[in-house]
Amino acid sequence: MSIRIYNTLSHRKEDFKPLVDGEVRMYVCGPTVYSKAHIGHAMSSIIFDVIKRYLLYRGYKVNVVMNYTDVDDKIIARANELKTDPFTIANQHIAEYRQHLEDLNVLPATSYPKASQEMDKIIDMIERLVKMDYAYPIDGDVYYRVLKDKEYGKLSGRKVEDMLSGTRKEVDDRKETPMDFALWKAAKPGEPAWDSPWGKGRPGWHIECSAMNMAYLGEQIDIHGGGNDLVFPHHENEIAQTEALTGKPFAKYWVHNGMMQLAGEKMSKSLGNLITIEEYLKTHAAETLRMVILNSGYRNPLTYGEEILGQADRALDRLRSGLKPAMPGAEVASGKVVDALNEQMAATKAGFIESMDDDFNSAGALSQLFELVRAINTARAENVSGEVLSGAQSILREFSGVLGLKLDTDRKENTSADPFVGYLVELRTEIRKQKLYELSDQIRDRLLALHVIIEDSKDGSTWHWE
Numbered sequence: 001m002s003i004r005i006y007n008t009l010s011h012r013k014e015d016f017k018p019l020v021d022g023e024v025r026m027y028v029c030g031p032t033v034y035s036k037a038h039i040g041h042a043m044s045s046i047i048f049d050v051i052k053r054y055l056l057y058r059g060y061k062v063n064v065v066m067n068y069t070d071v072d073d074k075i076i077a078r079a080n081e082l083k084t085d086p087f088t089i090a091n092q093h094i095a096e097y098r099q100h101l102e103d104l105n106v107l108p109a110t111s112y113p114k115a116s117q118e119m120d121k122i123i124d125m126i127e128r129l130v131k132m133d134y135a136y137p138i139d140g141d142v143y144y145r146v147l148k149d150k151e152y153g154k155l156s157g158r159k160v161e162d163m164l165s166g167t168r169k170e171v172d173d174r175k176e177t178p179m180d181f182a183l184w185k186a187a188k189p190g191e192p193a194w195d196s197p198w199g200k201g202r203p204g205w206h207i208e209c210s211a212m213n214m215a216y217l218g219e220q221i222d223i224h225g226g227g228n229d230l231v232f233p234h235h236e237n238e239i240a241q242t243e244a245l246t247g248k249p250f251a252k253y254w255v256h257n258g259m260m261q262l263a264g265e266k267m268s269k270s271l272g273n274l275i276t277i278e279e280y281l282k283t284h285a286a287e288t289l290r291m292v293i294l295n296s297g298y299r300n301p302l303t304y305g306e307e308i309l310g311q312a313d314r315a316l317d318r319l320r321s322g323l324k325p326a327m328p329g330a331e332v333a334s335g336k337v338v339d340a341l342n343e344q345m346a347a348t349k350a351g352f353i354e355s356m357d358d359d360f361n362s363a364g365a366l367s368q369l370f371e372l373v374r375a376i377n378t379a380r381a382e383n384v385s386g387e388v389l390s391g392a393q394s395i396l397r398e399f400s401g402v403l404g405l406k407l408d409t410d411r412k413e414n415t416s417a418d419p420f421v422g423y424l425v426e427l428r429t430e431i432r433k434q435k436l437y438e439l440s441d442q443i444r445d446r447l448l449a450l451h452v453i454i455e456d457s458k459d460g461s462t463w464h465w466e
Contacts, residue, residue, distance in 0.1 A: 003058065003357045005223075006299060008231060008254040009155055013359055018222045019252060024055050024062045025217045027251070029209060029226035029234070030112075032069040033093035034078045038274035039289065039304065040227075040260035041097070042104055046290055047257045047298045048225050049106040049404055054356050057402045065216045066109040067209060068094050070116050071202050076191055086192055087116065100277045104286045105404050111216050115208040119194050122203045122211040125245065126183045126196075134244040138174050140186030140199040146179040149240045155254060156232035181237055183207045206237035213250075214242065224251035228258060228299075258301040275304070287405055288312045294362040294403055315366075320407050322373035322396050326385035328460030337382040344375035345392050352399050362403060372396055383457070421452055425463045428454070432461075 003016040018024050028048045031041050048064075055062050070090035079086040094114070101108075115122070126142055129135040135144050146152050152160055163179055172178070182204035187193035193200040203211075213221065219242075226235065235254065242250045262273050280289065291312035296302050332338065348368045355364030376392050400407050428443045444454050447463070454463045 001354065001357050003055075004359055005253050005255060006359045007252075008228075008256050009251075011157075014253070016253070018060070019220055022060060024060045024223065025221040026052070026062065026064045026223040026225060027209075027213050027217055027221055028064065028066045028109075028224075029230055030066040030068050031093075031097060032072050032074060032205075033090045033097065034072065034074040036093065036276040036278060037097050037100060038260075038276050039280050040274065042100065042277050042280070042289060043260045043293055043302060044225075044227050044257050045101060045106050046104060046293050046404070048255075050294065050298075050362060051223075051225070051255070051360055052107060053402050053404055054360060063217065064109040065111045065113065065212070067212050068097075068112060068114045069205065069208060070094065070114045071192065071208065072205060080190070090114075090116075096278070100281075103281055104277070104290070105406060107404075113212040113216060115203065115212070116192075118208070118212050118215060119203070121215045122207055123184075123194070123196050125211045125214070125241075126203075126207060128245055129183065129241060132244065134241070135183055136176065137184075137198045140184075140201055141174075141182060142184035142198055143175055143180040144183055144237070144241055144244075145176065146181070146240070147177055149244060151243075152179075152240050153236065155236045155239055158232060158236075181206060181233065183241070206234055207241060209234070210238050210242045213238070219246045219250075220248055221251050223253045223255055225255045225257075228256040231256060257298050261301050261303045262305075284309060285313075285316075287316055290404055291316055294366055294405075296363060298360060298362070315370075316405075316407075319369060319373055319396070319400065319405070322376040323393055323407055324377075324380065324455075325462060326389055327380060327383055327455070327457040327462065330380070330383040330385035330457075332383045333386045333388065337379050338384055338388050341375050341379045341384065341388055341392055344372055345395055348372040348395060348399070352402075356402075365399070365403065369396060369399055421447065421463060425454060425461055429461050432456075 004013045005016050006013050026048070028044075031037050045066075052062050052064055068090070070087065075086045075090055079089050082089070098112075126135060129144065130137060130142065133145070134148055135142050146160060153163070160179060164177065184196060184198055184203055184207075185201050186198070187200040187202065191202065193202055213224075224235065224238075231254075239250050262275070288309055289312075292304070292308055293302065295312065295315065348371060351368035351371075352365045355361040355368060358364070372392060372395065376389065376396070379389060379392070397407065424443060424447065428440050431443070432440045447454060452463055454461055
């Protein structure tokens with residue numbers, strides 16, 4: 001079975017066939033770095049990290065480019081507000097986001113271009129569009145001619161005539177039509193500016209991504225990703241200006257994730273209802289957020305809340321329970337319970353791949369891992385040990401890693417207490433041998449109150465953090 005991807009351009013799932021066999025070129029729109037990134041940004045980065053990880057698992061060589069928009073009206077406005085240089089703000093938030101990606105266990109991209117460092121390529125692209133009559137300069141600005149593009153609106157499904165009827169002409173009467181969008185903006189006092197054939201100025205937002213895309217990945221790419229709030233106008237305009245220049249389809253598959261929601265509203269800086277990644281990581285584990293995201297279809301809106309985080313923590317605990325060692329004295333290596341575990345291992349492999357092949361259905365893939373954990377724990381309870389148990393746990397680790405989950409990572413606050421807990425469990429084992437069961441139960445219950453789970457067998461006890 002081949003991988004199938006939902007393509008926003010065609011509004012259906014399609015078989016994944018990259019432009020070059022065995023290679024994937026993917027561009028993901030990164031943040032506009034004018035303030036601290038929020039968990040909505042983290043959601044998008046984690047989703048495309050999972051897509052990358054699965055493509056790698058399936059044997060593809062994956063080249064991912066994620067840009068930083070460091071030239072933008074919002075950055076300039078924030079710099080003016082703080083009376084500082086725009087690039088000081090941008091570089092500070094870029095450094096923060098790079099650290100956040102590492103904290104969230106997001107694999108590094110191949111390249112992280114910044115708009116400010118690609119100005120020659122941006123200007124060259126605009127010049128060529130002007131020469132081809134797809135763009136026109138006026139008073140130091142340059143605009144793209146939307147009406148010249150007969151396919152404009154094909155990504156979002158919008159019709160130009162409908163968009164024109166809802167647009168006020170007086171917004172900028174210098175433009176040929178209200179729908180024309182800026183490729184280059186004439187410099188204003190106090191703003192960063194670069195020399196160009198049209199005078200000093202800076203690029204529009206949309207042309208930055210097209211130029212960086214072409215510079216780092218070429219005229220055509222396999223996957224273009226981003227949040228579904230970017231479908232129009234950003235990605236629509238990227239298609240228009242890039243395909244006007246090359247005469248070729250720009251991205252073969254357009255992949256868009258849903259938005260993070262808080263109290264029923266999209267989480268965004270403009271609405272002011274966001275939780276920054278920095279704030280989140282102070283009180284919650286990175287794996288918890290990833291589990292929340294994995295347990296939902298990536299194209300769906302995702303509601304954030306403490307109850308949902310609690311459910312994700314419990315789900316992680318269930319997965320981690322599958323990595324507990326065999327019970328003391330366990331030596332069962334054959335029989336019905338071993339056969340059942342072997343059957344589940346094969347079913348998990350097939351089911352995981354089938355789910356992820358179906359438009360990266362991570363929720364379905366997780367359900368396969370939970371089935372494996374149930375079989376592992378059943379086998380442990382029946383004293384199964386040896387290669388069968390370790391083989392099942394290896395599969396659990398492997399596929400959890402494909403999803404970017406670190407199941408072997410203990411909670412940091414527990415590591416320093418491990419030796420003391422281990423000693424108490426050993427002491428309790430000796431107490432049980434002396435048949436002092438009431439005292440043994442007291443120790444077990446006190447440890448349980450401290451989130452330590454003890455499992456007893458006839459040959460000894462094991463323990464793990466709850």
